[in-house]
Amino acid sequence: MSIIDQAAKNGFHVQEVRDHLTGQTLRTWRHKSGMLIKILPRPGFSKRFAAMTIPYGSVHQSYIYQGTRYEVPAGTAHFLEHCIFSRDDDGGLLGKLSALGASANAYTSHTHTMYYFSAVNNFEEALNLYMSAVLRPYLEIDRVEAERPVIIAELSQYLDDPDNRCYMQLLENLYSKHTVRQDIGGTIDSVKAIMPEHLKSVHEAYYHPGSLSLTISGDINEEKIIAEIIDFLPDKLTDSAKLSIDDEPEEIIAANSVLHMDIASPSFLIGIKNPGILPQKQISGLELVNRQRAARLMLDTLLSTSSELYESLYSEGLINESFGYHYACENSFAFLVLGGESPEPEQACARIAELLPAALVKGVDSEMFEIQKRAAAGDFVRSLDAVEHSGLVQAQCNLHSVDLFDYPMLYDKMDSATASEMLQYISDINNYSFSIVREAKEEPVS
């Protein structure tokens, strides 16, 4: 019996696509429970990788599930991630996976939680353990209380991190109501307020096969994978929860803020809020991914080491190689962040605020844009050389119902005029906010 026939027998519908650039395949399995599985076969590689994508992140502090509205404290998503990993008498999930030679990790973002692991041997056994820990966790008071001090220690570590403080200050400047303005881990007070009931209700609403997706890459035996996961899948489709979130004003809150810390060298971040994507103006799916990809090409044209703007700032000594940029574009918020270390952060901010809108107004060099399309296509092919990286990118794609293999097509179709149009908000200086971290005013004690 072929894998596809076997999958069908177990309640899966299977589709296969082949990438014309690399000849590699991607298989999509959808189970009748709603569970989505993406498989990137990579014969000849040692490492095998699996990721579970849960569409629940730090912004989901209020959601509706089966007609009921739930409210949870800030930091609940991150707390739940900790609990799934926390140790028990058997060593917990991490201990058990380590004993199999598997290395596991997880992260919580504004919009989702990702659980992933890689293993060279014992992959199917590790997958079973992982599924069990994520789908059937122990969330009672003893585990919650054991995890709380560790999370509080993590939060206090972030307080010493000037980059994190700079970023949080920036989000507070950009958004007034949206929960994206809060630290992903919450605050020490909100963490103290999280109770087992909060974690259980979130788990029930989001951590089920109809909601999450699984991505697997590497040299795998699909038959064995079906055998390991089938018992976790119910026979019928399960309900999905929905984010409930207040409207957010289009305007930013503050144009600039300066934080003084005991540091040796200042740094800056500029945030540019997109007033076109807000809780009241949500986007999703291909439209969202198209905007993400267009932004990548535009920002590489405008801000990468190949750009005039980068060269001006670098040669003026206002930025160094730490300079970077990132476009966070999700269903209910979108903002561009750029910055890095600088001896003159105010001046760096002022120059960018002068040069970036001007570059957009002047019109993007279409030849440079085409060169960036080549670079992005090359990146895509290279990314498939890495089992873990390609698996993780596909796991993120699952959130927006697209595939990694759609990227070349999206890049190919994109032109500079359309991309410029999508990023018009960058030309409006009113959408800009500066966050600066500077040396402490008084002499540091040493």
Place this chain on the structure above:
Amino acid sequence: MKIFDQSENEIPKLRRGVALGFFDGVHRGHADLIRTLVMNCCQLDLEPAVFTFDEHPATVAHSSKRFSGYINTLAERLELFEQLGVSEVHHYHFDEQFSHLDPEEFLNTILLARLQAGLIVVGEDYRYGYKGEGNVTALRSWCDRNQIKLVVVPDVEIFGQKISSTRIRRLVEMGDMDHAASCLGRPFSLRGEVVKGRKLGRELGFPTANFAVAAGQISPAYGVYVTRTRIGSRTWWSITSFGLRPTIGANDSVPMVETYIYDTRVDLYGQEIEVFFLEMLRPEKKFDSLLQLGAQIKEDLQQAYIWHQKSEDSYISNYVKSIPVWVLQTDRFSQGSLQFVFQHKLERQRAAAFALLMQVLTASCRRFPGRTELSTELDRLYGSSLDSHVEKHGDLQTLTLSAEGLINWTDGSKPFADTVRLLFDVLLDPDIDEDGYFDQAIVDSERQSLITELKARENDRARYAYDRSMQIFCADKPHGIRATGDIESLEKLTQDDLSKAYRELVTELPAMICVGGRIDTEMLELIYSSLDKLPSERSASVFGSIKPSMFNNQQPEQEIKEYRKLEQARVNLVLTGLPPYFSHRSIAASMLNSMLGGDVHSLLFDVVREKMGLAYSVYSVNARYLSALLVLAGIDADKTDAAVSAMKEQIAVLVSGKFDARLFETSKRLLAASVEASHDDISHMVSAVVSAVILGRNMSIRDALSLLDNVSREDIISLASELKLAVNYRLLPDTLREDIKS
């Protein structure tokens, strides 16, 4: 390297460290022993010398015992000693008379009187004197009496058995070249002068280079092997038949090495070549006809060629201007990766000059004069990358230029080859004026970028604490100098300094190249011809001949508290006592690190973080070039005492041996998985080859897994018992300062 035999009446009056042994094959165990000698001599200011024999004692003292032949000729052995850093070899004839020498007389007359030994290094099983009556116990007592330091280097085990010359001879005789290479640390090889053969291979369309094995040398099992062949400085893929050629010359009594070399046709008669035996394809066989033989040869040729294409085995393909070009052939990746690495001993000012030079070089070249132009070209090459970085390996600074890109694109272009051309452009044709000065604007901006980066490093509390504990631990030794130099040195650099550093880089610094991926002859020719453009006056020693010095911290424990404005305290412990970086025992040190704090199952993570809730981050790092283990943690300010006690308790658990079997087994599994997975990334694979050359220890995944498998609980207990706390550094919130509080 100076060579003396017993006929030399006068030898230089020097205090020496002496390694004793025959060292046939100079295998992994021998290499550990000789490098221990060299490193100890460096610290004790002694001349590193080897005392050995021309003939194996077994050929004289136990002539009834079968001796199957030498793995190396004496000349090859001497070459290998030199590569390991030995500066003198004293080789004697081992004859009847010598074999009757009283053990103590041997020590007194040769080691004490003649060689003036201040240090003796031997293996665990070393025997000497008449009938081998002298052993390590007797030697130790003699050394104590004569105030000579004795170092006994442990054996190295692989695949469950001790590595020995006898074992290697047996493997070679069986044709098991793969395991022989695992024991030797390099493939088994035979050298010889090519002689005129019957030209039958040429008639069949497969011309071969033929030679007979040197007298006394071991003969491999008769058969057909996948081989590589070195002709002069260059090494080619080849296939070799070794045996008596039963199909064509039933009367032959002398086995011949017959090698077909792929991709080249040169007349080799009269030249010395070296054939490296990699894997046996099939045993020798008598065919009924030449037609059958021809068909089999065709099949063998194809099979061996596929083996070479997929080998994932690194080797030196050529030396150009004394630069070895390592090749790592693999067909699994769409991209290729090349690293051009230079090395030199760390000095503060030079470190800064080279760090800035590398930044400036990769910012522009004459063909693309400016960062923007160069960067745009890389984007045009489908996002290829051309980078530089500086690193530190003990007291060596390594400077790396790296190129990565896709091997092919659908439009027929070869982005990787074009990126490699760019790399050579930035190195060989930089944007400098007639005085050798770089563009001042580029120098200024790159300097500013580096200074800003160094200042910002202090912003990160964990890095700051790490840097401080390293400064305290390394004190004034070069090991403590930052790889990028310091801000003060960077600020002082002039155009003359950079110009001088550039000249030094291209004419004097030892360098190596490693290129990985689907590497074809065209790519290799591109590299060789580019290297040929290096200045003709280039006179660098071979990369790897300068080794990181062994680090030995003898200072008493230092407990240091410093204060800054911060929320969470940082605690760093530096523990010394691990084996030197080049020792094969260092794999046990990796295990020890994994068990203590190297992973999430470790004692520190499990007990200090999870059970006691004292820290969010707590882990350990194996600083192998410092022979030290670092424990690094972020701790609640009021819990640092409790945390340090808990950390020390975990070390005590390892010393006592009262650790869970699961902890031990899990560490093994995780390390094994990371060894296996390291071959899933082409740039990691290339970096691993460079690291292996610096370490002086090349090993396959299988070898590494076997060494790991051999690590025992006793090894862990023994290593943990050697750990000694050297630095206890705490970075605390300034609110805890006693003078402020009071």
